Amino acid sequence: MTGRVHELFGPMPPDTLHIEITGKCNLMCRYCYNADLNVSDKIKREITPDNICKIIRQARSLGFNHFSISGGEPFLKPGLDRIIDECRGAHLTIFTSAMALNDQWIEKVVSSPQIQTLRVSLDGLDTNDIVRVGSSWEIIIENIKNIKSKRNLNIEINTMMTAYNIPELPDFYKKLTEISINRWNLDIPTFTARMREERNRELYNVDFDFLVEQLSVIISQFNSDTSPFRLSIRYIFDSSLSMQKIDFVSIKDAYSNFLFPPNVHPCIFEKIIVLKPDGSITRCSSHDQPLASMVNSESFERLLIASEKSDFMQIKIKDLIKCKTCRYLGICGGGCRANAKYFSGSELNSDPLACSLLPRAEKYIWGNLPEVNRNIYMSLLNPDGDMPEIKKNLLDCCNNL
Numbered sequence: 446m447t448g449r450v451h452e453l454f455g456p457m458p459p460d461t462l463h464i465e466i467t468g469k470c471n472l473m474c475r476y477c478y479n480a481d482l483n484v485s486d487k488i489k490r491e492i493t494p495d496n497i498c499k500i501i502r503q504a505r506s507l508g509f510n511h512f513s514i515s516g517g518e519p520f521l522k523p524g525l526d527r528i529i530d531e532c533r534g535a536h537l538t539i540f541t542s543a544m545a546l547n548d549q550w551i552e553k554v555v556s557s558p559q560i561q562t563l564r565v566s567l568d569g570l571d572t573n574d575i576v577r578v579g580s581s582w583e584i585i586i587e588n589i590k591n592i593k594s595k596r597n598l599n600i601e602i603n604t605m606m607t608a609y610n611i612p613e614l615p616d617f618y619k620k621l622t623e624i625s626i627n628r629w630n631l632d633i634p635t636f637t638a639r640m641r642e643e644r645n646r647e648l649y650n651v652d653f654d655f656l657v658e659q660l661s662v663i664i665s666q667f668n669s670d671t672s673p674f675r676l677s678i679r680y681i682f683d684s685s686l687s688m689q690k691i692d693f694v695s696i697k698d699a700y701s702n703f704l705f706p707p708n709v710h711p712c713i714f715e716k717i718i719v720l721k722p723d724g725s726i727t728r729c730s731s732h733d734q735p736l737a738s739m740v741n742s743e744s745f746e747r748l749l750i751a752s753e754k755s756d757f758m759q760i761k762i763k764d765l766i767k768c769k770t771c772r773y774l775g776i777c778g779g780g781c782r783a784n785a786k787y788f789s790g791s792e793l794n795s796d797p798l799a800c801s802l803l804p805r806a807e808k809y810i811w812g813n814l815p816e817v818n819r820n821i822y823m824s825l826l827n828p829d830g831d832m833p834e835i836k837k838n839l840l841d842c843c844n845n846l
Contacts, residue, residue: 476634494524503745515540569610601628628675651839707763711779731783772830800833
């Protein structure tokens with residue numbers, strides 16, 4: 446299916462299968478979107494390693510060659526070693542807290558060439574252990590160093606920005622430059638599951654101006670350090686843009702004619718199918734609405750087609766009334782549909798995080814970037830586009846919910 450125009454999926458069919466192999470987890474992160482899966486009765490009913498391996502084989506027969514595994518905590522899943530072995534010859538990424546990485550698992554990671562990336566969740570230094578309850582930033586960093594000493598594995602750090610760790614981010618950046626990581630990804634937790642609990646709302650007490658100020662400090666230092674690793678901050682900055690082999694003089698035409706045409710789904714570049722622990726399928730880990738369900742008599746291809754025909758996948762950029770004439774559409778493509786749903790009540794609404802961060806990024810960050818990065822962002826703006834509704838505080842995005 447990959448590499449040709451598929452009759453249903455068009456010229457860009459899904460090429461990555463992301464498998465949430467278990468809801469079981471050894472942490473109690475205050476913003477976890479999968480928290481409701483970490484209960485014994487649901488864990489007992491999870492899809493078996495044998496069935497996961499069967500689905501991987503079916504996916505590979507359809508042209509899938511990229512797989513990623515997460516949880517819960519994947520290193521707590523019985524049979525994980527067989528699932529890893531099933532991905533031999535493919536590209537495998539594992540998402541982990543790195544808190545269950547004992548010597549046996551570290552040896553498995555190091556000795557499995559199909560594992561090409563380890564994405565480690567780490568939200569800071571001392572603040573990490575407050576928000577990611579049960580985690581230890583010191584243990585995680587030691588595990589990363591241990592793996593790096595045995596194999597030059599691609600290691601990425603995933604950080605969720607909250608009211609706790611934002612003041613610490615510049616110091617955290619300095620620490621990350623010391624441990625030979627390959628990429629740092631920063632995002633904001635989706636307003637779902639534990640984030641909807643009143644006791645956790647304080648994590649969203651984030652002043653957008655202060656957040657962008659802190660990120661500006663990091664980006665400035667990052668560019669001065671001649672890019673010690675790849676840096677990706679959702680909506681704000683992505684250092685990999687300057688690595689693309691694109692003629693950016695004509696990028697505006699390329700973008701409007703290809704990247705975000707009005708008749709594509711806003712999530713077109715994800716190209717990901719997500720298999721949940723119960724065997725249901727969705728197109729985004731943060732989107733809790735299953736688009737198809739695993740039935741023993743059905744093949745993976747039939748589930749794939751069922752998900753593509755779902756109401757969610759019928760959404761097109763032209764359906765996003767507030768987004769389609771926006772100044773920033775060329776950069777965010779309408780933003781995240783999960784954020785639109787959970788913050789604004791509908792998948793057809795705008796994403797208030799993108800709306801609040803992009804104007805600030807233009808004002809305080811992009812103009813100070815090196816020329817190649819600055820030109821990319823500025824060329825993607827629609828000078829005649831409408832300005833989005835800008836919130837002052839992240840909590841303002843939740844006030845009506």
